[in-house]
Amino acid sequence: MLAVCDGTSRRSVLFCTVPAGRQGVCSAMPVAAARALVHDLIVHPRDLRAENRALHALAAWAYQFSSQVSVYPPCTVLLEVQGSLKLFGGYSVLLERIQQGIEALGYKAQIATAPTPLAAYSLACCNHQQYIEDAADLAAALADLPLSVLDWTQPLLDRLHGMGVRRLGEVLKLPRDGLARRFGPDKLLYLDRMLGRCPDPQTMYKPPARFRRRLQLVAEVEQTDAMLFVLQRLVMELCGWLHGQGGALQHFEIRLWHRCQQHTRLTIGLHEKSRAADQFMVLVRERLERLELEQPVQEIELRADQLLQLDAQSLDLFDTHVRSNQVDLLDRLRARLGSDAIRGLSAVAEHRPEYAWSYSEPGHSEQCSDDRQRPLWLLPVPRQLRTDNNWPCLQGRLTLQQSRERIESGWWDERDIARDYFIARSTSGACYWIYHELSGEQRWFLQGIFE
Amino acid sequence: MNSDSMNLDTVLQRADIWRGNQMASRTQTVSSGFGELDEQLPGGGWPRGALTEILMPQHGVGALRLLVPALSRLSRDDDKRWICWVAPPYIPYAPALVGAGIDLSRVLLVHPKAQQDGLWAVEQSLRSGTCSAVLAWPALDDSTAMRRLQLAAEAGDALGFLFRPKRLAPRPSAAALRIQLEPGADTDLSVSILKRRGGWASGPIHLDVPVAQYDRTVALHSYSATAPGSFHAQWQ
Numbered sequence: 001m002l003a004v005c006d007g008t009s010r011r012s013v014l015f016c017t018v019p020a021g022r023q024g025v026c027s028a029m030p031v032a033a034a035r036a037l038v039h040d041l042i043v044h045p046r047d048l049r050a051e052n053r054a055l056h057a058l059a060a061w062a063y064q065f066s067s068q069v070s071v072y073p074p075c076t077v078l079l080e081v082q083g084s085l086k087l088f089g090g091y092s093v094l095l096e097r098i099q100q101g102i103e104a105l106g107y108k109a110q111i112a113t114a115p116t117p118l119a120a121y122s123l124a125c126c127n128h129q130q131y132i133e134d135a136a137d138l139a140a141a142l143a144d145l146p147l148s149v150l151d152w153t154q155p156l157l158d159r160l161h162g163m164g165v166r167r168l169g170e171v172l173k174l175p176r177d178g179l180a181r182r183f184g185p186d187k188l189l190y191l192d193r194m195l196g197r198c199p200d201p202q203t204m205y206k207p208p209a210r211f212r213r214r215l216q217l218v219a220e221v222e223q224t225d226a227m228l229f230v231l232q233r234l235v236m237e238l239c240g241w242l243h244g245q246g247g248a249l250q251h252f253e254i255r256l257w258h259r260c261q262q263h264t265r266l267t268i269g270l271h272e273k274s275r276a277a278d279q280f281m282v283l284v285r286e287r288l289e290r291l292e293l294e295q296p297v298q299e300i301e302l303r304a305d306q307l308l309q310l311d312a313q314s315l316d317l318f319d320t321h322v323r324s325n326q327v328d329l330l331d332r333l334r335a336r337l338g339s340d341a342i343r344g345l346s347a348v349a350e351h352r353p354e355y356a357w358s359y360s361e362p363g364h365s366e367q368c369s370d371d372r373q374r375p376l377w378l379l380p381v382p383r384q385l386r387t388d389n390n391w392p393c394l395q396g397r398l399t400l401q402q403s404r405e406r407i408e409s410g411w412w413d414e415r416d417i418a419r420d421y422f423i424a425r426s427t428s429g430a431c432y433w434i435y436h437e438l439s440g441e442q443r444w445f446l447q448g449i450f451e
Numbered sequence: 452m453n454s455d456s457m458n459l460d461t462v463l464q465r466a467d468i469w470r471g472n473q474m475a476s477r478t479q480t481v482s483s484g485f486g487e488l489d490e491q492l493p494g495g496g497w498p499r500g501a502l503t504e505i506l507m508p509q510h511g512v513g514a515l516r517l518l519v520p521a522l523s524r525l526s527r528d529d530d531k532r533w534i535c536w537v538a539p540p541y542i543p544y545a546p547a548l549v550g551a552g553i554d555l556s557r558v559l560l561v562h563p564k565a566q567q568d569g570l571w572a573v574e575q576s577l578r579s580g581t582c583s584a585v586l587a588w589p590a591l592d593d594s595t596a597m598r599r600l601q602l603a604a605e606a607g608d609a610l611g612f613l614f615r616p617k618r619l620a621p622r623p624s625a626a627a628l629r630i631q632l633e634p635g636a637d638t639d640l641s642v643s644i645l646k647r648r649g650g651w652a653s654g655p656i657h658l659d660v661p662v663a664q665y666d667r668t669v670a671l672h673s674y675s676a677t678a679p680g681s682f683h684a685q686w687q
Contacts, residue, residue: 330559365555375544431511450513
């Protein structure tokens with residue numbers, strides 16, 4: 001069970017996990033009292049910098065839904081969604097996507113929508129999940145909110161309270177000139193901005209050009225399951241950022257941080273650029289399954305430096321469906337077996353049999369036709385055959401078919417060959433491709449098998 | 452009485468139970484390219500979405516040549532799926548594949564380092580739906596793995612071919628089709644069907660699976676290469 005406390009000398013609980021809450025821990029309770037209730041309570045001091053980083057990460061993720069995002073520390077992100085409604089298919093669809101996304105990232109959000117930033121902020125603070133479309137309805141919608149939603153100083157709020165003002169509606173009813181005189185013209189401006197009578201320009205958030213995100217684990221972890229849980233969140237943040245940037249990736253990096261700032265680095269590569277979280281996670285899972293950790297992990301970092309532009313062609317879903325699945329298979333095989341374990345084949349126009357082929361990138365093959373009879377299997381290295389009276393043997397004396405093929409080639413690169421090739425048959429009925437050296441020791445070799 | 456019939460129903464619904472009289476007509480197949488063999492195979496060819504086990508005494512009897520006509524066809528299908536070779540024992544020789552009409556750009560080679568990775572790769576490839584055929588040479592003798600592979604082949608609508616040593620023939624296997632190869636005279640190949648859906652095992656049939664375009668009736672009995680360029684075969 002976990003609780004977060006503030007950093008003051010009194011040390012009281014700010015937040016706690018649900019199981020801790022069930023045992024009676026609540027916010028504003030002194031830490032000592034909470035510890036008395038729950039003996040194994042883990043108490044972390046509040047880390048405002050980490051919260052700020054999380055808020056900015058959330059803003060980067062939210063950039064996929066709107067190009068106008070602002071960050072309101074300590075805990076608010078503001079999105080201009082008017083321009084996005086049509087693209088995402090209406091307000092309710094957009095809201096649902098944002099809500100689901102935030103939940104999947106592991107956050108809890110209070111969302112409200114209003115024509116002005118301050119009104120939306122105030123409604124969200126009170127967890128009024130409303131959608132107010134028209135600025136004319138604002139005053140009525142805000143009237144019931146408590147004064148605490150105003151981002152004003154505590155002495156000022158106390159003065160208002162002393163005047164018998166309890167609700168926002170009552171503040172709005174105060175005479176304008178009197179309010180400006182007693183509390184300052186900026187407070188009048190604040191209310192005007194909230195009601196949409198004055199423009200309220202925002203500082204726009206600019207997402208970073210590369211993705212760096214590091215999450216601390218609650219406890220040191222050695223199992224990959226717990227790491228996958230955190231990585232899932234990081235990958236979703238990554239994909240939100242990619243959507244916001246209109247970009248894709250061909251590889252990204254996971255760093256597992258151990259004690260003493262040591263880390264294990266895992267690079268995940270993709271055959272084709274992508275930004276699909278599911279696909280990334282499959283690869284991450286495969287990669288982690290093979291991982292043998294030498295030390296427990298304290299923090300997990302996800303990094304992506306090379307943002308690639310996603311061209312319209314890659315977004316075409318119709319004809320590339322099978323192809324993208326194929327790429328999935330390649331990526332998956334590579335993630336587990338290593339990239340050198342997955343290859344394609346090419347034929348090479350070359351007389352020397354051992355050079356007449358090469359490995360290639362899967363799907364990209366040279367294929368020159370050759371009418372001559374060739375075995376389906378080639379031995380990686382020709383195998384010297386035993387001889388009996390200068391006659392080649394393999395499980396007994398071989399029977400040679402009478403047609404032979406003479407290959408003399410390669411004088412230009414000092415790997416020249418001069419050989420007579422035969423199709424041979426063993427007494428057990430297997431067919432082989434063997435050759436006899438025409439020079440040197442005149443040995444017999446097995447080079448291929450007619451499978 | 453009632454409970455007995457219930458039991459039978461439950462048994463029939465199990466995934467590993469197949470009813471011989473029903474399966475045959477539903478099987479989708481790819482012609483093997485050998486008429487005599489197609490006649491013997493349920494549905495007239497290699498079964499799609501199923502595992503075929505090829506048992507052979509050794510390499511070099513013609514197991515691949517038996518598949519080449521079907522592979523060539525599959526490699527030229529419009530759906531552009533892979534023909535995946537997992538852990539081949541030797542190098543699939545590109546010029547021979549081209550010669551046999553196989554489109555090399557559809558060939559995918561997987562060389563796993565560990566045994567378990569090999570089975571995993573076969574299963575992934577079969578299941579992915581992006582492989583028209585998966586050829587594998589598993590060294591492992593594991594019947595649970597076979598069942599998993601059979602299910603994966605069904606899921607991915609792939610032709611799965613497992614090449615295994617002849618000594619495993621008596622072992623039970625989840626493969627839908629099991630055939631055993633023996634070399635015949637010359638380039639003949641004798642094919643026995645050990646198991647097929649909707650039919651009994653068959654006696655051996657002899658197929659001509661040619662290695663080369665040459666006169667099969669004559670063989671070389673002595674040869675001297677001492678004088679390159681003045682080569683003469685000597686006849687008995």
